[in-house]
Amino acid sequence: MGFSSLLGQPTVVQTLSRALTGGHLAHAYRFEGPDGVGKELAALQLAQALVCEQGDPLGCETCSACRRAVTFHPEPPRVPQHPDVLFVQRGLYPASVLGSGSEATGIGVEQIRRIVLGRVGFPPHEGRALCIIVRDAHELTLSAANALLKTLEEPAPRTHFILLTNQPRRLLDTIRSRTLAVRFRPLPEQIVGDLLEARGVPREVAAFAGGSVSQxxxxxxxxxxxxxxxxxxxxxxxxxxxxxxxxxxxxxxxxxxxxxxxxxxxxxxxxxxxxxxxxxxxxxxxxxxxxxxxxxxxxxxxxxxxxxxxxxxxxxxxxxxxxx
Ligand SMILES: [Zn+2]
Missing domain, CATH: 1.20.1440 (de novo design (two linked rop proteins))
Incomplete structure:
Protein backbone atom coordinates (compact mmCIF):
# COMPACT_ATOMS: atom_id res chain seq x y z
CA MET A 1 0.00 0.00 0.00
CA GLY A 2 1.05 3.59 0.46
CA PHE A 3 0.35 6.78 -1.49
CA SER A 4 -2.68 5.19 -3.12
CA SER A 5 -4.64 8.44 -3.27
CA LEU A 6 -1.76 10.55 -4.55
CA LEU A 7 -2.48 10.68 -8.27
CA GLY A 8 -0.41 12.14 -11.07
CA GLN A 9 2.83 12.50 -9.10
CA PRO A 10 4.76 9.32 -9.96
CA THR A 11 8.20 10.82 -9.26
CA VAL A 12 7.14 12.00 -5.82
CA VAL A 13 5.64 8.61 -4.98
CA GLN A 14 8.81 6.88 -6.12
CA THR A 15 11.10 9.20 -4.15
CA LEU A 16 9.15 8.93 -0.92
CA SER A 17 8.45 5.20 -1.21
CA ARG A 18 12.14 4.48 -1.73
CA ALA A 19 13.11 6.63 1.23
CA LEU A 20 10.57 4.87 3.45
CA THR A 21 11.33 1.31 2.41
CA GLY A 22 15.08 1.99 2.37
CA GLY A 23 14.93 3.52 5.84
CA HIS A 24 16.58 6.76 4.77
CA LEU A 25 13.73 9.20 5.14
CA ALA A 26 14.99 12.76 5.43
CA HIS A 27 14.50 14.60 8.68
CA ALA A 28 12.88 17.55 6.92
CA TYR A 29 11.23 17.85 3.52
CA ARG A 30 10.04 20.83 1.56
CA PHE A 31 7.14 19.96 -0.72
CA GLU A 32 7.11 22.60 -3.45
CA GLY A 33 4.63 23.18 -6.22
CA PRO A 34 1.37 24.88 -7.12
CA ASP A 35 -1.74 24.54 -4.97
CA GLY A 36 -4.15 21.72 -5.65
CA VAL A 37 -1.66 19.14 -6.95
CA GLY A 38 -1.38 16.86 -3.91
CA LYS A 39 1.32 18.29 -1.62
CA GLU A 40 -0.75 18.01 1.53
CA LEU A 41 -2.14 14.65 0.51
CA ALA A 42 1.42 13.37 0.07
CA ALA A 43 2.38 14.77 3.47
CA LEU A 44 -0.56 13.02 5.10
CA GLN A 45 0.29 9.75 3.41
CA LEU A 46 3.86 10.09 4.59
CA ALA A 47 2.48 10.69 8.08
CA GLN A 48 0.49 7.46 7.79
CA ALA A 49 3.66 5.57 6.99
CA LEU A 50 5.24 7.02 10.14
CA VAL A 51 2.43 6.12 12.51
CA CYS A 52 1.04 2.88 10.99
CA GLU A 53 0.44 0.27 13.70
CA GLN A 54 0.72 -2.59 11.24
CA GLY A 55 4.35 -1.80 10.64
CA ASP A 56 3.76 -1.36 6.92
CA PRO A 57 6.73 0.81 5.84
CA LEU A 58 4.46 2.72 3.45
CA GLY A 59 1.47 2.81 5.79
CA CYS A 60 -1.31 0.24 5.44
CA GLU A 61 -3.94 3.04 5.16
CA THR A 62 -6.51 0.90 6.98
CA CYS A 63 -5.40 0.47 10.61
CA SER A 64 -6.76 2.82 13.24
CA ALA A 65 -3.55 4.88 13.34
CA CYS A 66 -3.45 5.28 9.56
CA ARG A 67 -7.06 6.37 9.50
CA ARG A 68 -6.68 8.83 12.37
CA ALA A 69 -3.61 10.33 10.70
CA VAL A 70 -5.78 11.55 7.82
CA THR A 71 -9.04 12.19 9.70
CA PHE A 72 -9.40 15.72 10.98
CA HIS A 73 -11.23 16.79 14.12
CA PRO A 74 -14.60 18.21 13.11
CA GLU A 75 -14.20 21.15 15.49
CA PRO A 76 -11.48 23.80 15.30
CA PRO A 77 -8.58 23.58 15.46
CA ARG A 78 -9.06 21.19 12.57
CA VAL A 79 -6.04 18.95 12.97
CA PRO A 80 -5.61 15.19 12.50
CA GLN A 81 -7.01 12.97 15.22
CA HIS A 82 -3.70 11.13 15.58
CA PRO A 83 -1.66 12.80 18.34
CA ASP A 84 1.64 12.31 16.51
CA VAL A 85 0.58 14.16 13.37
CA LEU A 86 0.86 17.88 14.03
CA PHE A 87 -0.12 20.77 11.85
CA VAL A 88 1.23 24.29 11.77
CA GLN A 89 -0.60 26.93 9.80
CA ARG A 90 -1.24 30.62 10.15
CA GLY A 91 -4.39 31.17 12.18
CA LEU A 92 -5.03 27.46 12.77
CA TYR A 93 -5.06 27.69 16.56
CA PRO A 94 -7.16 30.04 18.68
CA ALA A 95 -5.45 32.61 20.88
CA SER A 96 -6.42 30.51 23.90
CA VAL A 97 -4.05 27.78 22.69
CA LEU A 98 -1.22 30.06 21.60
CA GLY A 99 -1.41 32.29 24.64
CA SER A 100 -0.76 35.50 22.82
CA GLY A 101 0.19 37.13 19.60
CA SER A 102 -1.83 37.87 16.50
CA GLU A 103 -1.00 35.94 13.36
CA ALA A 104 -2.20 38.66 11.01
CA THR A 105 1.18 38.86 9.33
CA GLY A 106 2.16 35.20 9.36
CA ILE A 107 2.74 32.07 11.42
CA GLY A 108 3.80 33.46 14.79
CA VAL A 109 6.70 32.32 16.92
CA GLU A 110 4.27 31.33 19.69
CA GLN A 111 2.80 28.67 17.44
CA ILE A 112 6.23 27.19 16.80
CA ARG A 113 7.05 27.30 20.51
CA ARG A 114 3.83 25.75 21.74
CA ILE A 115 2.86 23.37 18.97
CA VAL A 116 6.30 22.29 17.73
CA LEU A 117 9.03 22.91 20.30
CA GLY A 118 6.72 21.75 23.08
CA ARG A 119 6.64 18.32 21.46
CA VAL A 120 9.98 17.90 19.71
CA GLY A 121 12.44 15.91 21.79
CA PHE A 122 9.72 13.92 23.53
CA PRO A 123 8.86 10.45 22.28
CA PRO A 124 5.82 10.11 20.02
CA HIS A 125 2.60 9.30 21.88
CA GLU A 126 1.70 6.26 19.81
CA GLY A 127 3.47 6.04 16.48
CA ARG A 128 7.01 5.28 15.47
CA ALA A 129 7.66 8.95 14.85
CA LEU A 130 6.35 12.45 15.19
CA CYS A 131 5.30 14.13 11.96
CA ILE A 132 4.98 17.91 11.76
CA ILE A 133 3.35 19.39 8.67
CA VAL A 134 3.65 23.13 8.04
CA ARG A 135 1.04 24.49 5.64
CA ASP A 136 2.04 27.54 3.58
CA ALA A 137 5.48 27.48 5.17
CA HIS A 138 6.42 30.71 3.35
CA GLU A 139 4.10 32.44 5.82
CA LEU A 140 6.44 31.79 8.73
CA THR A 141 7.39 35.09 10.32
CA LEU A 142 11.10 35.72 10.72
CA SER A 143 11.05 34.90 14.42
CA ALA A 144 8.98 31.76 13.81
CA ALA A 145 11.32 30.66 11.04
CA ASN A 146 14.33 31.16 13.28
CA ALA A 147 12.71 29.22 16.11
CA LEU A 148 11.97 26.39 13.70
CA LEU A 149 15.45 26.56 12.23
CA LYS A 150 16.99 25.58 15.53
CA THR A 151 15.23 22.25 15.56
CA LEU A 152 15.91 21.73 11.85
CA GLU A 153 19.62 22.22 12.53
CA GLU A 154 19.67 19.82 15.46
CA PRO A 155 17.27 17.10 14.39
CA ALA A 156 15.50 15.33 17.23
CA PRO A 157 15.27 11.56 16.82
CA ARG A 158 12.07 10.15 15.32
CA THR A 159 10.83 13.57 14.27
CA HIS A 160 10.01 14.52 10.70
CA PHE A 161 9.09 17.88 9.25
CA ILE A 162 7.25 18.49 6.01
CA LEU A 163 7.05 22.10 4.87
CA LEU A 164 4.41 22.75 2.22
CA THR A 165 4.75 25.78 -0.01
CA ASN A 166 3.77 27.18 -3.38
CA GLN A 167 6.32 29.97 -2.96
CA PRO A 168 9.59 28.33 -1.90
CA ARG A 169 11.61 31.44 -2.72
CA ARG A 170 9.93 33.26 0.12
CA LEU A 171 11.47 30.86 2.64
CA LEU A 172 14.69 31.82 4.41
CA ASP A 173 17.77 30.44 2.66
CA THR A 174 18.69 28.76 5.91
CA ILE A 175 15.33 26.97 6.03
CA ARG A 176 15.69 25.94 2.41
CA SER A 177 19.16 24.55 2.95
CA ARG A 178 17.96 22.46 5.91
CA THR A 179 15.06 20.88 4.03
CA LEU A 180 15.08 18.47 1.13
CA ALA A 181 13.03 19.66 -1.83
CA VAL A 182 10.41 17.40 -3.38
CA ARG A 183 8.89 19.03 -6.44
CA PHE A 184 5.24 18.60 -7.36
CA ARG A 185 4.13 19.21 -10.94
CA PRO A 186 0.77 20.38 -12.24
CA LEU A 187 -1.48 17.34 -12.69
CA PRO A 188 -2.43 15.90 -16.08
CA GLU A 189 -5.79 17.23 -17.27
CA GLN A 190 -7.28 13.73 -17.26
CA ILE A 191 -6.56 13.32 -13.55
CA VAL A 192 -7.84 16.79 -12.66
CA GLY A 193 -11.01 15.89 -14.60
CA ASP A 194 -11.44 12.66 -12.62
CA LEU A 195 -10.87 14.40 -9.30
CA LEU A 196 -13.26 17.24 -10.15
CA GLU A 197 -15.92 14.83 -11.31
CA ALA A 198 -15.62 12.94 -8.02
CA ARG A 199 -16.48 16.25 -6.32
CA GLY A 200 -19.52 16.85 -8.51
CA VAL A 201 -17.85 19.35 -10.84
CA PRO A 202 -18.12 18.90 -14.63
CA ARG A 203 -14.85 17.41 -15.86
CA GLU A 204 -14.65 19.94 -18.73
CA VAL A 205 -13.54 22.53 -16.16
CA ALA A 206 -10.21 20.67 -15.99
CA ALA A 207 -9.22 22.17 -19.35
CA PHE A 208 -8.95 25.59 -17.68
CA ALA A 209 -7.61 24.49 -14.31
CA GLY A 210 -3.90 24.56 -15.13
CA GLY A 211 -3.36 21.11 -13.64
CA SER A 212 -4.68 22.10 -10.23
CA VAL A 213 -7.73 20.62 -8.53
CA SER A 214 -8.17 23.63 -6.24
CA GLN A 215 -8.01 25.94 -9.24
ZN1 LIG B 1 -1.63 1.41 9.13
Missing part, protein backbone atom coordinates in the same frame (compact mmCIF):
# COMPACT_ATOMS: atom_id res chain seq x y z
CA UNK A 216 -10.67 23.81 -10.94
CA UNK A 217 -12.90 23.96 -7.87
CA UNK A 218 -12.49 27.73 -7.67
CA UNK A 219 -13.39 28.09 -11.34
CA UNK A 220 -16.44 25.88 -10.90
CA UNK A 221 -17.51 27.93 -7.90
CA UNK A 222 -17.09 31.13 -9.87
CA UNK A 223 -19.08 29.68 -12.75
CA UNK A 224 -21.81 28.53 -10.39
CA UNK A 225 -21.97 31.99 -8.81
CA UNK A 226 -22.32 33.62 -12.23
CA UNK A 227 -25.08 31.15 -13.14
CA UNK A 228 -26.92 31.96 -9.90
CA UNK A 229 -26.66 35.70 -10.51
CA UNK A 230 -27.88 35.31 -14.09
CA UNK A 231 -30.81 33.19 -12.94
CA UNK A 232 -31.94 35.80 -10.41
CA UNK A 233 -31.54 38.57 -12.99
CA UNK A 234 -33.63 36.58 -15.48
CA UNK A 235 -36.31 36.00 -12.83
CA UNK A 236 -36.40 39.72 -12.05
CA UNK A 237 -36.71 40.50 -15.76
CA UNK A 238 -39.54 37.96 -16.13
CA UNK A 239 -41.48 39.69 -13.35
CA UNK A 240 -40.87 43.17 -14.70
CA UNK A 241 -41.83 42.28 -18.28
CA UNK A 242 -45.25 43.38 -19.57
CA UNK A 243 -46.22 39.84 -20.58
CA UNK A 244 -45.15 36.21 -20.22
CA UNK A 245 -42.84 36.46 -23.22
CA UNK A 246 -40.49 38.20 -20.80
CA UNK A 247 -40.03 34.86 -19.08
CA UNK A 248 -38.22 33.42 -22.06
CA UNK A 249 -34.71 34.31 -20.85
CA UNK A 250 -35.44 32.50 -17.59
CA UNK A 251 -36.51 29.38 -19.48
CA UNK A 252 -33.29 29.60 -21.44
CA UNK A 253 -31.27 29.66 -18.22
CA UNK A 254 -32.73 26.34 -17.21
CA UNK A 255 -29.95 23.78 -16.73
CA UNK A 256 -30.53 20.26 -17.97
CA UNK A 257 -29.75 18.65 -14.64
CA UNK A 258 -32.63 18.68 -12.18
CA UNK A 259 -30.23 19.06 -9.24
CA UNK A 260 -28.68 22.14 -10.78
CA UNK A 261 -32.09 23.68 -11.36
CA UNK A 262 -32.98 22.93 -7.75
CA UNK A 263 -29.83 24.73 -6.63
CA UNK A 264 -30.70 27.76 -8.73
CA UNK A 265 -34.26 27.81 -7.38
CA UNK A 266 -32.95 27.47 -3.86
CA UNK A 267 -30.74 30.47 -4.48
CA UNK A 268 -33.69 32.43 -5.89
CA UNK A 269 -35.80 31.58 -2.83
CA UNK A 270 -32.91 32.62 -0.60
CA UNK A 271 -32.63 35.91 -2.52
CA UNK A 272 -36.34 36.66 -1.97
CA UNK A 273 -35.96 35.82 1.71
CA UNK A 274 -33.03 38.22 2.03
CA UNK A 275 -34.92 40.94 0.18
CA UNK A 276 -37.98 40.39 2.39
CA UNK A 277 -35.84 40.73 5.49
CA UNK A 278 -34.31 43.94 4.15
CA UNK A 279 -37.80 45.25 3.33
CA UNK A 280 -38.93 44.59 6.89
CA UNK A 281 -35.86 46.34 8.23
CA UNK A 282 -36.44 49.33 6.00
CA UNK A 283 -40.18 49.23 6.73
CA UNK A 284 -41.23 49.23 3.09
CA UNK A 285 -44.46 47.54 2.02
CA UNK A 286 -42.62 45.09 -0.24
CA UNK A 287 -42.06 42.54 2.52
CA UNK A 288 -45.39 40.76 2.09
CA UNK A 289 -44.98 40.43 -1.66
CA UNK A 290 -41.42 39.13 -1.32
CA UNK A 291 -42.49 36.59 1.28
CA UNK A 292 -45.14 35.35 -1.16
CA UNK A 293 -42.52 35.05 -3.86
CA UNK A 294 -40.37 33.03 -1.52
CA UNK A 295 -43.34 30.70 -1.00
CA UNK A 296 -43.95 30.36 -4.74
CA UNK A 297 -40.34 29.37 -5.40
CA UNK A 298 -40.16 26.84 -2.58
CA UNK A 299 -43.40 25.25 -3.85
CA UNK A 300 -41.85 25.02 -7.31
CA UNK A 301 -38.89 23.24 -5.73
CA UNK A 302 -41.22 20.75 -4.07
CA UNK A 303 -43.00 20.14 -7.38
CA UNK A 304 -39.68 19.56 -9.08
CA UNK A 305 -38.59 17.12 -6.39
CA UNK A 306 -41.86 15.25 -6.94
CA UNK A 307 -40.73 14.70 -10.50
CA UNK A 308 -42.67 17.58 -12.00
CA UNK A 309 -41.53 18.36 -15.53
CA UNK A 310 -38.93 21.11 -15.23
CA UNK A 311 -40.23 23.31 -18.07
CA UNK A 312 -43.80 23.24 -16.79
CA UNK A 313 -42.80 23.81 -13.18
CA UNK A 314 -40.77 26.85 -14.18
CA UNK A 315 -43.58 28.24 -16.32
CA UNK A 316 -46.14 27.81 -13.54
CA UNK A 317 -43.73 29.43 -11.11
CA UNK A 318 -43.29 32.52 -13.28
CA UNK A 319 -47.05 32.84 -13.78
CA UNK A 320 -47.59 32.70 -10.02
CA UNK A 321 -44.72 35.05 -9.30
CA UNK A 322 -46.21 37.59 -11.67
CA UNK A 323 -49.45 37.50 -9.67
CA UNK A 324 -47.69 38.47 -6.45
Missing amino acids: GLALAEEEARTARERFVAAADAALAAPDLAGALPLAEQRPEERDQLLQLLSHLAHTYALRARAAIREETDEAQRLAERYGVVTRAMTDLQRNGQAGLVLEAMVTQLRRT
